[in-house]
Amino acid sequence: MDTKTRITREGIRLYNPEDFEGMRKAGRLAADILDRIIPLVEPGVTTEVLDRAIEDMVNDAGATSATIGYKGYQHASCISINHVVCHGIPSDKKLKDGDILNIDVTVIVDGWYGDTSRMFVAGKLNRKAERLIEVTHEALMRGIEAAKPGNTFGDIGFAIQSFVEKNRMSVVRDFCGHGLGQVFHAPPNVLHYGRPGTGPLLQEGMFFTIEPMVNLGRPETKVLGDDWTAVTRDKSLSAQYEHSIGITAEGSEIFTLSPADKFHPTYG
Ligand code: MF3
Ligand code: CO
Ligand code: CO
Numbered sequence: 001m002d003t004k005t006r007i008t009r010e011g012i013r014l015y016n017p018e019d020f021e022g023m024r025k026a027g028r029l030a031a032d033i034l035d036r037i038i039p040l041v042e043p044g045v046t047t048e049v050l051d052r053a054i055e056d057m058v059n060d061a062g063a064t065s066a067t068i069g070y071k072g073y074q075h076a077s078c079i080s081i082n083h084v085v086c087h088g089i090p091s092d093k094k095l096k097d098g099d100i101l102n103i104d105v106t107v108i109v110d111g112w113y114g115d116t117s118r119m120f121v122a123g124k125l126n127r128k129a130e131r132l133i134e135v136t137h138e139a140l141m142r143g144i145e146a147a148k149p150g151n152t153f154g155d156i157g158f159a160i161q162s163f164v165e166k167n168r169m170s171v172v173r174d175f176c177g178h179g180l181g182q183v184f185h186a187p188p189n190v191l192h193y194g195r196p197g198t199g200p201l202l203q204e205g206m207f208f209t210i211e212p213m214v215n216l217g218r219p220e221t222k223v224l225g226d227d228w229t230a231v232t233r234d235k236s237l238s239a240q241y242e243h244s245i246g247i248t249a250e251g252s253e254i255f256t257l258s259p260a261d262k263f264h265p266t267y268g
Contacts, residue, residue, distance in 0.1 A: 012200060013205075032260075034258070034263075035260040041266075103120060114255060131167075135239075149249065150201070158196045177192070180244060216238075217236025218236065241263075
């Protein structure tokens, strides 16, 4: 058995071809859980109820939640409503008609981590929110397009930032994507902004997330007194989409594709 572990100068682990199967299983479960949450998202439901359903699905699959117990976090998901950028804590607050929310789930299957998030809507979606969600999803997909051997992490950031700013929205700088695999958060920091040709070179076997947060207003965020909830400083709406991917010889493989093809849109 080949037990050699390869790490780049920047501290990025290069996984082997047989490791992709582990990531597929974990990614598929995380995505399937988000698929099955869609019918539960409606006005009047609390985010605590959604989180409880997610925790049950993780357990029923014989998997482990990566977030319960992570740095003291106590929930199986982060649920970030409207101007909450990320790390929203599930609570007894009820969803209102027109709320947009990101649900972020990370599971561990046989030691491999699957991390994905997407946008949901309670009730009727308004046009400004719809445009934000569309641009954020497209920004993620453009970042993934740029993720291939020979390109750099700066190329990914540039693809995302240039598209978002062309649409007169802003990219959050205070949070980034991350390497993952047999750990939750590993090098590198995957920035959602940047200049072409800068940053580490992308190589086959790198596993990481891309998870751009896009604001309708300014990019600045602040973390609330609960030490988790990050919100936009100007209270503008924020959206996020996240996939876990692996670099292949030809480009990339998305581990967190929706089995029901419902990654986007999750609504009508
Ligand atoms: N899933 C988040 C990410 O994309 C991390 C959540 S950590 C938690 O990296 F503790 F807030 F759940
Ligand atoms: Co992530
Ligand atoms: Co996540």
